[in-house]
Amino acid sequence: MPKATLEQWRMFKAVVDAGGFNQASTLVHKSQSSVHHAVNKLEEALGVALFDNDGRRIKLTEEGKLLLSRATWLLEEAKKLESVAHGLQHGVESQLRIAVDLIFPANILHKVLDTVSSKYPYLRIELIESVLSGANALLNSGQVDLAICPFPHPDGFTEELCGINFVAVASPGHVLIQQGKALTTKDLKTHRQIVIRDSSAERKTDSGWLGAEQRWTVSHISTSVEMIKSGFGFAWLPEKLIEKHLSEGSLVKLPLKQGSHRHASLYLCFEDGEQLGPAAREFIGTLRYELMQLQDTQKQTLDA
Known part of the structure; x- marks a missing residue:
């Protein structure tokens, strides 16, 4: 059994934080003699002196x-x-399972998860990264509590969260860039397109322009980026996710005559709001707040 009690340790720390026994008594709402007694008993139990008094x-x-x-x-x-x-006691869930499409901004997601974990430190969070209909499939099968996905949920709750801009890119040495002319979709057809595989078991959804005669399909955006940087093809990728590569020049936007940008929406989906616990509600509220802050910042930037 421990020789010292938690209350004695609390009194010891209070003396340190307050800078003295008299000040500590005010801090912990106890008499000065009670604080002295607790610290003395702690020193006796430990067999060491904790304070020098000059x-x-x-x-x-x-x-x-x-x-x-x-x-x-x-x-x-x-x-x-x-x-x-x-x-x-108040029904907080012990686990929160979330499916998030890979195109959702990671910095926002990580900030939200950190806030939720700070409030519920023993909550276990299971994050499943998905592509296209993968998040919807996980939600439909009951494997996750919440989903951030590119498609609305037909039976439960759906809320549009944000829009994602896609751009067509290739390496600076790719023949599509080297031609030095404005491109049409006809120009793209004879070149290899790198696409991201749908992560649902059915893999029934495709997204973006898929008219290329050659196609390589991969499972992750990072794989697609590396292939494109190496000159193996072109792809439509989320502009925010490849900002660094665009600024460095390792990826270049294709000079398309029309449709140089494509837009996709992401949705927050869940089955039944009444069944969500406090941690899930905290996640949703914090997510909405962070996205609102991001939109305000972007608006201020545009107005400046």
Whole structure:
């Protein structure tokens, strides 16, 4: 059994944080004698002195400095444990399963997940990255609680989240770029197109212009990017995801006469809102907020 109690560690940290016993008593709403007693009992239990008193102010001993970091961690873990217990009492789910299409902005997603995890530290999040109808298929089969996908959900809830712009790109050395002329879809037909495979089991959905006579199909956008940079073909890719490659010049937009940009919408989908727990609702609320912030920033940039 531990010789020291959690309350004694709390009193010890309060003295450090407040800068003295008298100030600590105000901080923890206890008498100064109670704080003194708790710290003295802690020192007796541990067999080490935690503070030096030079008459004017208290100062941590070397042992006290070492134990303070451990005590801070211990108190934080106790706080998290209580948060979990509170969540279980109020029906917080233990796991949140989310399917997200690969074209959704990763920086927004990661920020939202971090916010949700901070509020629900013991929530297990399972993130499944999908392509085209993959997220919808996972939602339909009950394998995920929420889906961010390119297609509306016909039976449950659907909310349009954002739009994604696609551009046709190739490497600077590709023959389509080297021709030095404005291109038509007829020009593209005789060149290899790199496309992303639908991640649903049926693989029944294609997206974008697919008129090329040659086609390589891959499972991930990063694979497509590497192939295109190496000159193996062209592809329609989300403009935001390849900004760095475009600015570096390793990818170049195809000079199409018409339709140089394509647009796709992404939707938030789920089956039944009444069955969603607090963590899922927190995810949805934070997601909406972050996307609204992004839209405001983009608008300010355009207006400047």
